[in-house]
Amino acid sequence: MAPLRWTLLIGALGLTSCPKLAVVSFLFSSSNQVIVRVTNTGTTGPDEDDGVPSLFFSVDSYNAGEVSLSGWSLLPGSSYDRTFTGTRVMGNGRRLTAVVDPAGAVREENEYQHSQTRWVDAPYQDRGDLVVEDLYNSTAGLYAVLRNQGPRATDGTNVVFTVRRDGVIVATPTIYVSPITAGGSRTILLPLSAGTQARYAVIMSGAIAISNGDTTNDGYAEFLPAGPDLSAYHDTMEALGDSLIWEDAAGLHTYASWPASVRSAVDYSLTRMMEGKDPFPTHVRPYYPVPQSGSLDSGYYTTFWARYVYGMFVAHSIWVEVNHQVPWSVMSMTAAQRALLFDSRGFFRYRADVNAYRLESGTSGYVSPWSPIPLYRFARDLDLVGIDQEATIYAAVDWVRSYVRHLNTADDTEEMWDWPNGFQPPERVLFAKPGQRHVSNGCWGTTGLLKTLLRTVNVPVQQGFAQLSSGNHSRVVFPTIGRTMIHSDDPYSGYTRPYGLSTTIVPTSEIVITDAEFRALIEAPALDCVGSSCNSVPVQASVNHTRHLTDAAAAGPSFNLAHDYLSDAAALRATLTGRPAGAVAPYYTSAQVDAMFAAIEEAVVELGEGDRARGRSLVMQADNAWLETALGLDL
Numbered sequence: 030m031a032p033l034r035w036t037l038l039i040g041a042l043g044l045t046s047c048p049k050l051a052v053v054s055f056l057f058s059s060s061n062q063v064i065v066r067v068t069n070t071g072t073t074g075p076d077e078d079d080g081v082p083s084l085f086f087s088v089d090s091y092n093a094g095e096v097s098l099s100g101w102s103l104l105p106g107s108s109y110d111r112t113f114t115g116t117r118v119m120g121n122g123r124r125l126t127a128v129v130d131p132a133g134a135v136r137e138e139n140e141y142q143h144s145q146t147r148w149v150d151a152p153y154q155d156r157g158d159l160v161v162e163d164l165y166n167s168t169a170g171l172y173a174v175l176r177n178q179g180p181r182a183t184d185g186t187n188v189v190f191t192v193r194r195d196g197v198i199v200a201t202p203t204i205y206v207s208p209i210t211a212g213g214s215r216t217i218l219l220p221l222s223a224g225t226q227a228r229y230a231v232i233m234s235g236a237i238a239i240s241n242g243d244t245t246n247d248g249y250a251e252f253l254p255a256g257p258d259l260s261a262y263h264d265t266m267e268a269l270g271d272s273l274i275w276e277d278a279a280g281l282h283t284y285a286s287w288p289a290s291v292r293s294a295v296d297y298s299l300t301r302m303m304e305g306k307d308p309f310p311t312h313v314r315p316y317y318p319v320p321q322s323g324s325l326d327s328g329y330y331t332t333f334w335a336r337y338v339y340g341m342f343v344a345h346s347i348w349v350e351v352n353h354q355v356p357w358s359v360m361s362m363t364a365a366q367r368a369l370l371f372d373s374r375g376f377f378r379y380r381a382d383v384n385a386y387r388l389e390s391g392t393s394g395y396v397s398p399w400s401p402i403p404l405y406r407f408a409r410d411l412d413l414v415g416i417d418q419e420a421t422i423y424a425a426v427d428w429v430r431s432y433v434r435h436l437n438t439a440d441d442t443e444e445m446w447d448w449p450n451g452f453q454p455p456e457r458v459l460f461a462k463p464g465q466r467h468v469s470n471g472c473w474g475t476t477g478l479l480k481t482l483l484r485t486v487n488v489p490v491q492q493g494f495a496q497l498s499s500g501n502h503s504r505v506v507f508p509t510i511g512r513t514m515i516h517s518d519d520p521y522s523g524y525t526r527p528y529g530l531s532t533t534i535v536p537t538s539e540i541v542i543t544d545a546e547f548r549a550l551i552e553a554p555a556l557d558c559v560g561s562s563c564n565s566v567p568v569q570a571s572v573n574h575t576r577h578l579t580d581a582a583a584a585g586p587s588f589n590l591a592h593d594y595l596s597d598a599a600a601l602r603a604t605l606t607g608r609p610a611g612a613v614a615p616y617y618t619s620a621q622v623d624a625m626f627a628a629i630e631e632a633v634v635e636l637g638e639g640d641r642a643r644g645r646s647l648v649m650q651a652d653n654a655w656l657e658t659a660l661g662l663d664l
Contacts (some may be wrong), residue, residue, distance in 0.1 A: 047073065052084075064113075065084060072650070081099050084129050142659070157208075164231060172219070174216050181211055184208060271364070272368055338398055394503060414486050433469050436470045550577060554573050594629045
């Protein structure tokens with residue numbers, strides 16, 4: 030338990046050469062330009078060999094770009110407000126994402142908590158908001174239907190229309206658009222024929238970018254004169270065949286016998302996705318998509334919405350596969366693994382008594398899936414997709430351990446998620462409201478969150494269970510890499526929080542353990558015995574669970590463990606020498622705790638370069654900075 034990791038890092042770099050960059054809040058200017066506030070929560074500025082960090086920002090599916098932070102001193106404790114002058118946002122339910130230093134130009138204490146993702150109601154401005162609502166063609170040429178969805182009339186102005194055919198610019202006319210009343214529309218003729226089958230995209234720019242209340246919705250795309258060619262997607266679904274399973278009143282249907290309504294739902298979603306649109310944006314999600322059962326613990330989707338939710342996720346997975354959006358293929362998976370992506374029973378089960386689809390916590394966790402688009406954009410914008418499935422899984426788990434907390438009994442799901450029951454909307458956990466933590470409904474909620482998020486990048490996740498002394502708990506299983514968690518609360522429980530020095534943070538591989546480790550620790554553990562009395566399997570599983578994570582933290586030792594020791598050593602000792610009900614022996618003996626505490630004490634003094642008080646202050650500062658970043662500041 031010697032504090033070797035702290036000693037090595039401090040000796041090689043010195044803690045004083047380690048800043049910690051974080052995005053702490055989003056603000057709006059008087060004209061609704063987005064301002065992203067970043068800060069250095071570390072103990073000093075960057076090393077002279079470090080590069081210049083950048084800042085990435087997006088709104089919904091609109092990429093606002095990546096800008097340099099060259100004007101920031103990066104001094105410890107300093108903040109920097111970066112205004113995205115070309116980006117104005119207006120309206121409720123907007124998803125804001127920012128990532129600081131995505132390329133790792135600055136060497137930091139650790140590489141966690143670089144992002145901020147928020148669900149924001151952007152203030153309405155007394156401006157017009159001109160959008161392209163539709164495209165269609167005739168013998169005269171290509172027509173664009175413009176609509177003003179702002180609260181006041183648009184200004185009469187010259188608008189530059191950039192028209193692309195299959196990604197290639199084919200026209201850039203400048204057309205004067207006279208004022209349009211709020212809610213009104215106007216059709217204009219673009220000097221180009223859409224007679225050739227292609228994907229046509231129109232983006233407005235020029236003076237409209239100054240007068241528009243929202244600049245993130247100035248583009249539109251559509252396949253003309255007919256819809257897109259879906260043959261490659263149909264061929265892929267044909268090849269998957271029996272893996273594509275839909276359940277309804279008539280039983281189970283593989284792809285060959287899918288009802289026409291399910292095929293139509295998938296094709297509709299494919300077409301929308303190919304045009305760059307969300308098939309059913311989150312604001313379309315019905316507040317009660319349910320014939321209410323009277324229980325807030327159960328949720329149902331009507332047959333219509335179940336069909337389209339299933340269709341969206343299947344279409345998205347097929348789109349990811351056909352367009353090679355990830356480095357792996359569903360074709361190389363086993364039938365059982367593909368079923369985790371394509372079997373509707375992994376979302377919900379048909380219930381004949383109410384002619385609706387019940388969300389099943391036993392197969393999908395406490396989650397009510399809707400559109401895959403916000404989840405996929407989240408994974409892409411935060412660069413969670415790695416070189417293989419293991420790296421991607423670890424990145425997703427690392428985000429959870431950096432930001433998420435467990436739902437408390439005092440929490441109001443209506444306030445947090447705008448949702449009536451515990452089947453959390455996954456996008457509302459990933460994008461929390463300003464000033465709120467990202468809250469998940471315990472192990473069942475986190476299982477559903479990871480299962481739904483990773484499904485959008487074609488990583489199959491299975492729900493498993495762990496029988497501990499406190500009962501049956503949910504765990505995520507990752508069958509393609511042969512790993513699992515003991516308990517899906519592990520990323521944000523105990524000593525696994527990723528703050529402090531990178532070399533002391535509990536490795537993700539200690540949270541996502543091998544299947545063999547799970548069997549040895551939980552399913553079939555060797556039992557502790559005192560005389561003829563032995564632990565039961567669930568009690569031993571609980572003892573092993575606590576020991577496993579505590580041993581991993583003590584190996585650092587982690588700042589989390591050091592924080593608890595420095596805050597109340599007596600309370601920590603009582604916890605470590607305690608035992609779950611029915612156990613024949615404590616988690617640790619007093620001698621083992623003494624050795625652990627001695628190692629932590631040595632590490633704290635080492636951290637302070639011989640000054641214990643300074644070392645303690647640095648540990649506490651890191652804890653406060655982590656919490657501030659996880660919470661985010663109010664807008």
